[in-house]
Amino acid sequence: MAEQTDDAGRGGSLTAVQSPEEAEGQRRFDAIIAEDSRIEPRDWMPEAYRKSLTRQMSQHAHSEIIGMQPEANWITRAPSLKRKSILMAKVQDEAGHGLYLYSATETLGTGRDTLNDQLLTGRAKYSSIFNYPARTWADMGAIGWLVDGAAIANQVPLCRASYGPYGRAMVRICKEESFHQRQGFEILLELSRGTEAQRTMAQDAINRFYAPALMMFGPSDTDSPNSQQSMAWNIKRFSNDDLRQRFVGMIVEQVKVLGLTLPDPELRFDEESGQWKHRDLDWAEFKRVVSGGGPCNAQRMARRREAHEEGAWVREAAAAYARRQQAEKEQVA
Numbered sequence: 001m002a003e004q005t006d007d008a009g010r011g012g013s014l015t016a017v018q019s020p021e022e023a024e025g026q027r028r029f030d031a032i033i034a035e036d037s038r039i040e041p042r043d044w045m046p047e048a049y050r051k052s053l054t055r056q057m058s059q060h061a062h063s064e065i066i067g068m069q070p071e072a073n074w075i076t077r078a079p080s081l082k083r084k085s086i087l088m089a090k091v092q093d094e095a096g097h098g099l100y101l102y103s104a105t106e107t108l109g110t111g112r113d114t115l116n117d118q119l120l121t122g123r124a125k126y127s128s129i130f131n132y133p134a135r136t137w138a139d140m141g142a143i144g145w146l147v148d149g150a151a152i153a154n155q156v157p158l159c160r161a162s163y164g165p166y167g168r169a170m171v172r173i174c175k176e177e178s179f180h181q182r183q184g185f186e187i188l189l190e191l192s193r194g195t196e197a198q199r200t201m202a203q204d205a206i207n208r209f210y211a212p213a214l215m216m217f218g219p220s221d222t223d224s225p226n227s228q229q230s231m232a233w234n235i236k237r238f239s240n241d242d243l244r245q246r247f248v249g250m251i252v253e254q255v256k257v258l259g260l261t262l263p264d265p266e267l268r269f270d271e272e273s274g275q276w277k278h279r280d281l282d283w284a285e286f287k288r289v290v291s292g293g294g295p296c297n298a299q300r301m302a303r304r305r306e307a308h309e310e311g312a313w314v315r316e317a318a319a320a321y322a323r324r325q326q327a328e329k330e331q332v333a
Ligand SMILES: [Fe+2]
Pocket: 064, 093, 094, 097, 173, 177
């Protein structure tokens, strides 16, 4: 999800003046990338690579954390105990994804406090999709099926990202995301087999989340200047459009099982180009929502700041505990 807002880093191999150590580091870095191997935290890496990854990974972490909100709103209103416990587990998984990703980002040298500060002060972005409201229970289905589904399509190739800690975090995250997608699909399936009102509610949720989910892959490659550098560094493996195509191909089949439809009269497979043709996406809306003008941006940020303040005592207690442990260790030594 992070690619859509990632406007970081160009350059890399073409640093102007390098010391002999840097030149050697660059040579090793280039060789590791060329053999499609992994860069680890202690390896030398170009500043632009470090910066670009820090931005992408932290935006990804922020998206996981903010992404908990639309669904957390429904935990108390889940229609049964079973649904409530599944939804709680799912939202908790997202918190875990945020934590793995913050930890992985910290290995690049930027501390958690700084990353958090960037989010709370609005300097860092997160995925635009979480700025849309979750209006009905069926939205839990549409979010799981479409939003987590798009996340999987985006993230499976990131398991092979050249930066070791990122790739390894993604492996575990993707396993959990596939459970999320299934639980969303299953909610929609049950509603689609229910009463007329339930079918209508399921269809309405799909209608609202279809276009924003397609936009999760980011603008077309021609409007995504950093994609190429990211691909040259083996962070990104497929272009935004390629990933969107795969996703569309997948949901076209799955929606048939639901007996529902995608809100896109223009959707068809074009034999000639081998591409899915879908309706035009509103990129002006995308830009507006990602930069703060969506229906729920203010609410999401206010809630996050509030949660951060409410959690101050936990951070203080953890720091005091760590200090005491350290002092006891020193005494023993
Ligand atoms: Fe997640």
